[in-house]
Amino acid sequence: MREINSIMSLSNLLVLFLQLLIVFFQFQTPAFALKQSYIVYMGVHSHGPEDAMTSVSKVKNSHHEFLASFLGSTERAKEAIFYSYTREINGFAATLDKAEAAAIARHPNVVSVFLNKGKHLHTTHSWDFMLLEKNGVVHRSSLWNKASYGEGIIIGNLDTGVWPESESFSDKGFGEVPSKWKGFCQNVNHTDVTCNRKLIGARYFNKAYASNGGKVNSTTSTSRDYDGHGSHTLSTAGGNFVPGANIFGVFNGTAKGGSPNARVAAYKVCWPPINQDGECYDGDILEAFEAAIKDGVDVLSVSLGGEPSNYLEDSTAIGSFHAVKNGVVVVCSAGNDGPKDGTVTNVAPWIITVGASTIDREFDTYVELHNGQRIKGTSISKALPGGRFYPLISGAQGKAANASAADAMLCKGGTLDPEKVKGKILACLRGENARVDKGMQAALAGAVGMILCNDKLTGNEIIADPHFLPASHLTYKDGLAVFEYINSTDDPMGFITPSTEHLNTKPAPFMAAFSSRGPNKVTPEILKPDITAPGVNIIAAFTGAKSPTENELDKRRTAFTTESGTSMSCPHVSGVVGLLKKLHPDWSPAAIKSAIMTTGKTRDNTVNPMLNGSFVKATPFSYGAGHIRPNRAMDPGLVYDLNVNDYLDFLCALGYNQSTIQLFSKEPFSCPSNASLLNFNYPSITISHLSGSVTVSRIVKNVGSPAVYAARIRQPHGISVSVEPNILKFERTGEEKSFQLTIRNRIDGAEGAPPGDYVFGELLWSDGLHYVRSPIVVSSNAAMTQSTELAVVENITSRT
Structure with missing residues (x-):
């Protein structure tokens, strides 16, 4: 009996010990909590560009001290941080566990904390099709001629790098590098890129990729393009005239970019995929935006994207916001998830978002x-x-x-x-x-x-x-x-x-089936995409590292190849932007965007409405404001302009916290009481959930000669639209005039708009010479269809 009691006592003690052990561990921080890489975004720096160099060390130290307050020591903070954004963007990328990230997100000086996720990579005859030339002849009235082919402009490209040996990037005939350029060529090993007077910069960013398990070796520690995507897009935007370009001896012609006399710079942020997570990681994308802004680029071409998300948790939206603040125009691809509705990505209003269509x-x-x-x-x-x-x-x-x-x-x-x-x-x-x-x-x-x-x-x-x-x-x-x-x-x-090559085909353009479509799932009141451009069967430079089929068994190599996707349409617009920046250096990024949008065309070369990939009439959810017309964009007549405060007001109207928005601005800022999405001065007009009637205000700026503009409305089906005033008289260049649109469901006995469906119309201002066209997109305040639910949809953007 004594032995039994002894055993029972021992058993009770063991149970008690286990219970105490469980209680103990319940109150401990897990020693092996899952670590992931996060972006901690803190808005804009208070220092100016002139003292940025002296502030870099100070900013890094402040990031270390800030993170140390959560991790317990400066040493742990230094070990966790792999990028400090020290110049324009304020924040850092670090390896954290979920609890640490959540605690940091609650700090009043933090705008957002989000996972370092992967995004996906989303010519010869196309410039002829867009009338910059005709049968190889450049007319004196062409934007190419007027803008000196983009001479002096610097175009940066966030992509897979560059193949510097391509003739598209030869510096033959180029003079000295523009003095405004502050960048460099990142050379670490024998595989790296040697720059010249055309290709003036090449850098790579892979720390965020490595933090997610990407292998870092000689092919992932270089700006050399082993993929081909980056060389193709960069040469489309700013490649030289290259006679005799062909693909395996077929279709001999002259390759050229949109701004062929521009200087170009490659920022490599995309790498071999890790599982299916993507090729281009948020942390690297933000660091590249930082570098490009500092380096002095005029245009950034970004043919990549991910799931549509909150603007303050999207590296492309954040990076492009800071770029636009510094006068850099950012052009992005819309994505390749069409023809499904609601798949468009890169939807921030300060970005030019580009869909893809065909050429003739x-x-x-x-x-x-x-x-x-x-x-x-x-x-x-x-x-x-x-x-x-x-x-x-x-x-x-x-x-x-x-x-x-x-x-x-x-x-x-x-x-x-x-x-x-x-x-x-x-x-x-x-x-x-x-x-x-x-x-x-x-x-x-x-x-x-x-x-x-x-x-x-x-x-x-x-x-x-x-x-x-x-x-x-x-x-x-x-x-x-x-x-x-x-x-x-x-x-x-x-x-x-x-x-065999066949030119002047009809109908053209029509929308590519793969091109991602609206409505915008993040902010339905902003129409996306903004514009469409050639993105099917585009011939441009390629890498010498692999075959165009990307199969190791294919040993063929070609200096040029065809590719299709919104990745290809994006740099077409970037090249045109370079020309407009050269011709109009005083125009804001928003003015350039407006000029491109309001001069777009919605009819094909049969003078019928543009079609989609199934040869059914397309809508602005496919093409935005229409197909780009470069020669019209250089003289748009009127523009819808926006500045940084307008974008801050936009965030206020969306309901973002004022103290959070303040972190974007170096100057004191407070949300206006009348901030409204309806009155955001965008070149397109979108009304979601219309009930009864609404009144929309817009302001146009005259960028041409004195003129009188009259309004003309094409009414959306079942919707009544009126404009007041309907005549605008401009007596000088730079003068601004405001007007109001009243949009209502018809109450005169006519058939109203179909419940829950979108209907489309347009507002056109014309002085007889200029035609300033804005799409009007309206949905009624009924139960929305599945395609218009305000949920972020899965975006499995693929390279096509």
Whole structure:
């Protein structure tokens, strides 16, 4: 019994000990709390640019001291911080656990704390299509001629770096580097970039990438472009005239950028993807914005994006805000998640957001079927040898035993059986895996050619890719004809012709199906995208480090290639902005944006309304204010101007805390009592949840000669719009006039706007010479459709 009691006592003591141990650990900070990298954003610095250099060390120390108050020591703070933003942007990037981040976010001097997330990477004939030249001849009235081709302008590019050996970046004929340039070429090892008088800067930023598990080695510690995306976008914005540009000897022509005499600088912020998190991390993006502002760029081209989010938790929105404060115009891609509604990204009102559309050039590659059908497709590839018909099968018919028919139809890697595919033309369905990868997988399985068929979602949008094997990309309707033929006979046969260039195609432009669409999910009252520009089958510079198919088995190299995406349309606008900055150095970023938007066109070269990728009438949610017209933008007549305080008022109207907004401004600031989204002086007019009627105020500035402008309204369906006054008389350049629009659901017995749907109209001011057009977008105050819910949607922006 004594032994039993002894055992029981020991058991009770053990239970008590375990209970005490549990209580003890409940009150301890977890020793192994998950660490992640965060951005701590604190607004703008109080020091000016003139004393920034002397303040760098002081600012870093202040960041260390600030973080030490949360982590317990300066040593731990120094170890945690991997970027201090010390010049224009105030804040730092650091490795923290969730509890530490939450505590810091509550501090009154902190604007926001957000995870260091990854964003995704989102020419020859295009400038002819936009009338900067005509058949290679530059008219004296062209913006190119008027703006000296962008001479003296500096264009920066946040992307995958630069291939400096490209002729697009040769400095032959260039004089001394502009004295305003304060940047440099970051050379660390033999793989790095050597700059010249054209390519005047090249830097890389990878600490945020590394903090998320990215491997840092010789290829990720250089501004050299091993991807090709950055060289393509930078040369589109500011590349030289390069005669004889071709892709594997096909389509010989002259490549050129929008501002071919501008100087360019590469800021490498995008790296090989980590899982599916993205290629471009917030911390690196902010550091690059800091560097570009300090270096003295005039224009920043940013062809990347992520999920639409709160403006103060978005590195691109934050960085571009500080850039615009310093007079830098920031142009961003809209994203490649179309044609779904509400997918547009980079929606801050101080950014120029660009959608993608086509030009009037096609690379025709025909599919000939043994039943006599001849179907026009597109690609950049050679013809099938022998001039004879080949057996034709679908991906599903060529599937491997362990693969699904659906995956084989997509021609995914490992889904095709070489015994079934060898020697045949393979018909693959578009979707999921990359278009060029499908051709490579077909070739690996032994196919002699590929027919790439659109699905219903991608409709009529076909892309001229430099495929590894003879190929042709067909529309949805034509693809159905191919599959129908395959299924109608026991012995289907086909042939693929060589690619040929075809100009002056119609209709053009039309919107690319991949181009992300509105409405703006963050602020529905701001129409996004702002403008559209060429983004399909764009020829520009490429890297010498890999093939255009990106497959290691493809050993081909080309100095130029075609790419498609809003990544390609963005630098077209950046190049035009460079020209406008040269011609009008006194214009604000908002004035330049307004000039581009209000002179855009909404009709194609058949003089009919612009269409979408399914050849249905497009709306401003696809093209914004329209397709860019550079020559019109240099003389817009009137502009809708904005300054930094207007953007602060905008944040006030959104309900941001005044003390938080104060951190943006070096000067004393208080939110005005009448701050209103309706009266934000944007060049487009969007009313969400209209109930009854609203009155909208706008101010226009005359940037032309004295003139009298009259208003004309195209009413949205079911909506009445009136303007007061409807005549504006300007007696001098720089004079401003205000007007009001009253927008109401019709009450005169006519049919009103459909509940919950958006309807579209326009306001046009004209003096007979200038046509200043603003889109009007209205939705009624009924239950909104799924496409207009104010929730941030998942953005899986892909490179197309």
